[in-house]
Amino acid sequence: MDTLQDVLRPLLKPITNNLPTPADDLALSLLGKECHASLVREITLTDQACLKLAISKALGLGIVGAASVVKVPQIAKLVASGSGAGVSVLSYVLETAAYAVSLAYSARSGFPFSTYGETALIAAQNVIITVLVLGFDGRRVLATAFVGALAFAATALFSQDLIGMDTMALLQAGAGALGVASKVFNYLLGSLTRIFTTIQEVDDKLVLYGYVAGFILNAILAAQMLYYWNAPSTKSEKKREEKPPSYADAVKTTTSTGASPSPSRKGPSTRRRA
Numbered sequence: 641m642d643t644l645q646d647v648l649r650p651l652l653k654p655i656t657n658n659l660p661t662p663a664d665d666l667a668l669s670l671l672g673k674e675c676h677a678s679l680v681r682e683i684t685l686t687d688q689a690c691l692k693l694a695i696s697k698a699l700g701l702g703i704v705g706a707a708s709v710v711k712v713p714q715i716a717k718l719v720a721s722g723s724g725a726g727v728s729v730l731s732y733v734l735e736t737a738a739y740a741v742s743l744a745y746s747a748r749s750g751f752p753f754s755t756y757g758e759t760a761l762i763a764a765q766n767v768i769i770t771v772l773v774l775g776f777d778g779r780r781v782l783a784t785a786f787v788g789a790l791a792f793a794a795t796a797l798f799s800q801d802l803i804g805m806d807t808m809a810l811l812q813a814g815a816g817a818l819g820v821a822s823k824v825f826n827y828l829l830g831s832l833t834r835i836f837t838t839i840q841e842v843d844d845k846l847v848l849y850g851y852v853a854g855f856i857l858n859a860i861l862a863a864q865m866l867y868y869w870n871a872p873s874t875k876s877e878k879k880r881e882e883k884p885p886s887y888a889d890a891v892k893t894t895t896s897t898g899a900s901p902s903p904s905r906k907g908p909s910t911r912r913r914a
Contacts, residue, residue: 644685645683645684645685645686648683648685649682649683652683653681653682653683656680656681656683657681659680664680667680668680670697670752670754671690671693671694671697672693674690675687675689675690675693675694678690679691679694692840693840693841695840696754696836696837696840696841697752697754697841699833699836699837700752700754700755700757700833700837700841701754701757703757703758703830703833703834704753704754704757704758704761706758707757707758707761707762708761710761710762710765711762711765711766711769712765714769715765715768715769715772718769718772718773718776719772722776723776724772724773724774724776724777727769727773729770729773729774732766732769732770732773733770733786735762735766736763736766736767736770736790737793737815738815739759739760739762739763739766739815740763740790740793740794740797741797741808741811741812741814741815742756742759742812742815742850743756743759743760743763743797744794744797744798744808745808745809745811745812745815745847746759746847747798748798748800748805748808749805749844751841751842751844751847752841752842754837754841755834755837755838755841755842758830767786767787767790770783770786771783771786771787774786797811809846812846812847812850813846813850815850831851831854831855831858832855834851835848835851835852835855838851
């Protein structure tokens with residue numbers, strides 16, 4: 641690492657020390673003064689604490705960036721088809737509720753946006769999908785009621801006067817299980833990445849345990865899906881066992897015993913009697 645640092649430092653320092661002001665301010669806000677000076681100004685690659693923080697920030701921002709478009713194809717497909725057939729509204733409502741609680745808890749706790757930003761973006765896309773599905777089904781009043789209830793809930797969740805942090809901690813504890821219950825197999829890699837970013841940047845065991853629980857359950861579901869992917873069903877196995885022998889099998893059997901593979905019933909004779 642020291643050799644790599646000695647090679648890169650003279651090449652990168654002229655660039656990092658002359659970054660445009662917006663880019664330099666962004667790096668400073670993400671890394672903090674100490675790590676900004678160590679990594680950006682001095683190119684100190686042996687600073688493990690700052691390297692871990694930089695990796696965590698990069699992973700977090702990557703998740704946030706991916707989350708901004710993760711459900712756009714589904715929204716486009718819904719708009720193009722003009723139908724919400726096959727989409728479970730309940731699953732989206734549950735997922736949105738879980739994300740709303742997690743978003744409010746993280747924001748009110750003052751956590752870095754890179755550690756929870758995807759919840760806001762996915763929740764917004766869930767709202768769009770839910771409203772589209774309800775609208776296409778002719779339930780526009782219910783869609784309006786859903787948006788109104790969500791706005792009221794968000795106001796309450798972000799208000800210290802209405803919901804205290806003790807209550808928010810209880811809601812956050814249940815939000816992890818609620819979010820997992822709304823999905824079957826999703827966000828396995830995202831859960832693992834969030835465990836790493838939470839360990840690095842968020843000093844809150846409640847949030848960490850929620851991501852760990854989500855990862856474990858997603859891993860179990862993923863293992864089940866892989867295990868049963870090509871496994872035949874019990875019904876197909878029974879049909880295979882009860883399959884009657886073919887004519888070729890009958891010929892093989894009768895040939896080995898010396899009997900003729902003639903039909904068991906005798907057909908009508910066309911011979912005229914004298």
